[in-house]
Amino acid sequence: MEEPWEPLARRQHGLLARRQLNALGIDADRVRNQLLAGRWALRSPLVVSTFTGPLGWQERVWLGALHAGGTALVGGLTALEWHGLRGWHRDEVTILVDDELAFDPVPGLRFFRTRRALRDWRSPRASLPLCRVEPAALLFAGYERSSRSAVGLLAAVVQQRLTTADRLLVELERLRPLRRARTFRTALVDIAGGAQSLAEIDMGRLCRRRDLPPPRRQKRRRDATGRLRFTDCEWDLPDGTVLVLEIDGSFHMEVEHWEDDLARQRRLSSRGRIIVRCTARELRDNPAGVLADLEMHGLCA
Numbered sequence: 001m002e003e004p005w006e007p008l009a010r011r012q013h014g015l016l017a018r019r020q021l022n023a024l025g026i027d028a029d030r031v032r033n034q035l036l037a038g039r040w041a042l043r044s045p046l047v048v049s050t051f052t053g054p055l056g057w058q059e060r061v062w063l064g065a066l067h068a069g070g071t072a073l074v075g076g077l078t079a080l081e082w083h084g085l086r087g088w089h090r091d092e093v094t095i096l097v098d099d100e101l102a103f104d105p106v107p108g109l110r111f112f113r114t115r116r117a118l119r120d121w122r123s124p125r126a127s128l129p130l131c132r133v134e135p136a137a138l139l140f141a142g143y144e145r146s147s148r149s150a151v152g153l154l155a156a157v158v159q160q161r162l163t164t165a166d167r168l169l170v171e172l173e174r175l176r177p178l179r180r181a182r183t184f185r186t187a188l189v190d191i192a193g194g195a196q197s198l199a200e201i202d203m204g205r206l207c208r209r210r211d212l213p214p215p216r217r218q219k220r221r222r223d224a225t226g227r228l229r230f231t232d233c234e235w236d237l238p239d240g241t242v243l244v245l246e247i248d249g250s251f252h253m254e255v256e257h258w259e260d261d262l263a264r265q266r267r268l269s270s271r272g273r274i275i276v277r278c279t280a281r282e283l284r285d286n287p288a289g290v291l292a293d294l295e296m297h298g299l300c301a
Contacts, residue, residue, distance in 0.1 A: 009050045011127055013059045017047050017066040044106045057091075064095040064109045065129050071118045072097045073129050076110075079136040080153075082128065083162050088153065096121070096131060096139075114139075116175075133163045134171035142179040148284075150180060151187045152198040158191050165192035193217060199247040199280035203233055206287050211301045215245065223267035231268070237298040244268070244275045245294065247283060274298075 004024045009016055021031060031048060034040040041052045044067045049055070055063065061082065065074050074082060076094030092110050097103065099113040121135040137157045141150035158165050165188045172184055190204045195217050207214050215233035223229050233245040246265070265275050274297055278290050291299075 005050070012066070013056075013062045014050045015043065015047055015059060015062040015066055016050065017069060019046070019069065020066075021048075045104050060093050060108055062128065063106070064093045067106055067109065068095045068097050068103060068111065070098065071129075073118050073122055073131040075112060075121075075131040075136050076140045077153075079131040080133065080140075080157065080162070082126075082130055083123075083133050083136075085157060085160060085162060088156065094140075112139075133157060134167050135175065137163070138168065138171055138175055138178060138184065141184060142175075142181075147180060147183060148198065151183065151201060154184060154187060155191055155195065155198050155201060159197065165189075197232075197247070197280070199283050200232055202280075202283050202287070203245065203247070206283075206291060210291060212291075212299060213301070221268060223264070224270075225267055227267070229264065229268060235294075235299055238300070239298065240272065241298065242273045243294065243297055243299055244273060245290075246275060246277045248277060248279045 005016060005021060005026060008020060008024070018028075018031065031040070035042055035048065038052060039050070041049045043049050043055065043063050046069070047063055047066045049059070049063075061074055061078060064078075065072065073079070073096045074094070075096035077085070077088050077090050078092075078094045081089060091108065093108060094110050094112055096118055097111050097113055098118065099115045103111050121131045123130045123132045137153060141153055144150040144153070154168060157163055158168070169185065169188050169192070172178065172181060172188070175181075178184075186205075187201050190201045193204075193214075195201045195204060200215075200217055204214055204217075206212075213235055215235055217233055218230045219234045221229045221231055231244050232247045235243045237243055265277070269275055276293060276297060278293075283290055
């Protein structure tokens with residue numbers, strides 16, 4: 001016969017809070033017996049696991065949520081990874097908690113205190129007390145030390161289709177005041193205009209600073225084989241030529257990607273279309289050189 005705690009444990013990756021066990025009629029003595037028998041393990045003063053092996057990432061997330069309890073939410077990069085974000089993993093689990101509450105420290109957990117109403121941020125679709133994508137991303141970005149990393153994260157959550165730039169802009173207004181809000185607003189307008197990466201956002205900023213026409217981003221093109229492609233940045237030049245800038249990230253340097261990019265460039269090339277390539281590192285470290293090359297090909301104010 002199934003024990004009353006088992007369905008709940010399955011939903012919570014084998015983790016249970018002592019308060020949950022008490023609500024199910026399982027007192028401290030029964031919990032202590034399970035621990036002494038080696039069937040359960042104490043993971044924090046307030047949380048036990050119904051197994052004794054090491055905790056994986058999902059189990060540690062549940063540990064943080066159950067340890068904090070109340071209105072606490074899984075937040076930051078932890079929440080975004082739970083929503084599906086790729087490429088931004090951190091081992092430390094972030095838990096958003098009410099500023100007035102006190103918690104025993106737990107290794108691997110970071111409690112981020114806020115005076116804001118956490119109940120307004122909770123995702124309605126998750127059994128885990130999980131922050132929605134938009135406040136999780138913007139709050140992390142607001143406190144991230146690097147402005148470039150902060151904007152890169154906002155581009156990533158849109159590019160990976162976890163949310164949209166418009167939703168982030170709406171949430172940004174709700175979060176006022178927020179550090180770097182003006183920077184985020186400008187970046188999100190760029191993202192809404194088609195920028196899919198931090199490098200494309202950098203290109204838009206460069207054009208504004210030099211009073212150059214803004215690029216069309218992620219323009220749909222059919223290559224010579226009929227395959228649908230999206231170019232990073234395009235400008236219509238005065239003589240009717242189309243100038244295309246393709247921005248290569250670090251993964252483009254791998255042999256397989258490099259050869260694919262060469263084939264892509266050949267098949268997108270045509271009479272009246274000039275294709276120029278640069279790396280994201282060049283755009284970041286030598287923007288004047290990239291702009292000089294574009295101006296040499298006819299880009300002008």
